[in-house]
Amino acid sequence: xxxxxxxxxxxxxxxxxxxxxxxxxxxxxxxxxxxxxxxxxxxxxxxxxxxxxxxxxxxxxxxxxxxxxxxxxxxxxxxxxxxxxxxxxxxxxxxxxxxxxxxxxxxxxxxxxxxxxxxxxxxxxxxxxxxxxxxxxxxxxxxxxxxxxxxxxxxxxxxxxxxxxxxxxxxxxxx
Amino acid sequence: xxxxxxxxxxxxxxxxxxxxxxxxxxxxxxxxxxxxxxxxxxxxxxxxxxxxxxxxxxxxxxxxxxxxxxxxxxxxxxxxxxxxxxxxxxxxxxxxxxxxxxxxxxxxxxxxxxxxxxxxxxxxxxxxxxxxxxxxxxxxxxxxxxxxxxxxxxxxxxxxxxxxxxxxxxxxxxxxxxxxxxxxxxxxxxxxxxxxxxxxxxxxxxxxxxxxxxxxxxxxxxxxxxxxxxxxxxx
Numbered sequence: 001x002x003x004x005x006x007x008x009x010x011x012x013x014x015x016x017x018x019x020x021x022x023x024x025x026x027x028x029x030x031x032x033x034x035x036x037x038x039x040x041x042x043x044x045x046x047x048x049x050x051x052x053x054x055x056x057x058x059x060x061x062x063x064x065x066x067x068x069x070x071x072x073x074x075x076x077x078x079x080x081x082x083x084x085x086x087x088x089x090x091x092x093x094x095x096x097x098x099x100x101x102x103x104x105x106x107x108x109x110x111x112x113x114x115x116x117x118x119x120x121x122x123x124x125x126x127x128x129x130x131x132x133x134x135x136x137x138x139x140x141x142x143x144x145x146x147x148x149x150x151x152x153x154x155x156x157x158x159x160x161x162x163x164x165x166x167x168x169x170x171x172x173x174x175x
Numbered sequence: 176x177x178x179x180x181x182x183x184x185x186x187x188x189x190x191x192x193x194x195x196x197x198x199x200x201x202x203x204x205x206x207x208x209x210x211x212x213x214x215x216x217x218x219x220x221x222x223x224x225x226x227x228x229x230x231x232x233x234x235x236x237x238x239x240x241x242x243x244x245x246x247x248x249x250x251x252x253x254x255x256x257x258x259x260x261x262x263x264x265x266x267x268x269x270x271x272x273x274x275x276x277x278x279x280x281x282x283x284x285x286x287x288x289x290x291x292x293x294x295x296x297x298x299x300x301x302x303x304x305x306x307x308x309x310x311x312x313x314x315x316x317x318x319x320x321x322x323x324x325x326x327x328x329x330x331x332x333x334x335x336x337x338x339x340x341x342x343x344x345x346x347x348x349x350x351x352x353x354x355x356x357x358x359x360x361x362x363x364x365x366x367x368x369x370x371x372x373x374x375x376x377x378x379x380x381x382x383x384x385x386x387x388x389x390x391x392x393x394x395x396x397x398x399x400x401x402x403x404x405x406x407x408x409x410x
Contacts, residue, residue, distance in 0.1 A: 009185070052209075059258060060258060063258075152248060152250075157250050158251065158252040158335075163255045163269075166256070168244070170240070170258050170267075171243075171244050171259065173261075175244075
């Protein structure tokens with residue numbers, strides 16, 4: 001159900017992705033995350049096209065942490081920030097972090113292999129139903145994503161929505 | 176100085192396969208986040224002052240990815256950028272598996288003596304895409320038939336033309352710069368592919384028909400042909 005990946009550039013790190021629907025306690029989860037009680041990033045699934053998008057954001061977050069160039073305070077907030085096509089931090093949290101009214105949540109855990117995180121700890125905090133991460137397309141809102149990332153029909157002619165999203169995430173620091 | 180250590184190289188690259196080494200960069204093939212990936216690594220030039228070297232390398236890396244995004248936004252196919260490491264000056268790009276260069280395609284078509292119609296169509300396709308790129312004020316800087324790939328679409332669809340290597344690209348609205356861009360292509364095209372004058376004319380014709388700003392560019396191209404690509408006689 002959950003997806004575990006290794007980052008080729010940082011082979012000591014593992015990224016775990018989990019997805020939940022019919023979540024009843026989003027407000028409580030958000031509060032916990034803001035207080036730093038959750039060792040993971042809580043993301044609103046409607047803005048996610050594919051698990052690859054999460055991997056790109058996670059890899060960049062670990063890279064920036066290792067090189068001392070993070071723009072936000074923690075690895076998890078950096079993942080959320082990296083998903084955004086703009087360099088506005090508060091806007092990134094508003095768009096990509098979970099909100100109190102959300103009924104689904106995408107959880108990303110990033111940790112070094114030697115101190116592996118037990119995902120069940122987080123799973124137990126979420127009052128919802130876990131579903132496979134590759135079913136994310138059923139929860140993503142393509143129209144909203146296109147609008148926020150400003151993807152034109154011409155661009156969709158040369159690649160997928162995921163391609164357009166990834167390019168903007170990768171290049172935003174020099175735009 | 177002689178013992179100066181090599182620029183901090185990514186350990187990751189030792190697991191990738193080196194496929195090309197140029198004057199500016201090394202190109203590797205590997206896997207990144209589970210996808211086949213091309214990694215372009217700009218290395219430092221030790222004959223340059225370190226500060227200048229860092230600045231030039233950084234600027235070229237950023238300009239390369241900016242041009243790629245601007246082209247994609249305008250509907251011109253370029254490889255997807257997955258990740259940019261500004262510390263080691265590496266760009267991680269989509270690997271267009273199974274694609275061939277326009278150079279190889281033209282060469283093999285000429286060799287087999289196949290119907291030249293398909294090459295004509297290709298020349299027109301190139302002219303149209305370059306017109307679109309210049310209309311976005313992107314000047315490629317190194318147009319050759321090796322920097323154009325053909326990606327086979329699904330089924331019987333016409334192969335898609337993908338522009339690569341924006342390492343020398345820059346933004347400019349000047350007809351002069353666009354004219355030089357075409358001049359560089361003309362030189363490369365005619366010297367790589369013998370007896371293709373007619374084919375190249377077809378490319379230019381399609382370029383002219385596709386862009387409203389083409390007349391000024393072609394006029395500059397004619398000027399550049401007479402004097403060479405450098406504007407002044409000094410330096």
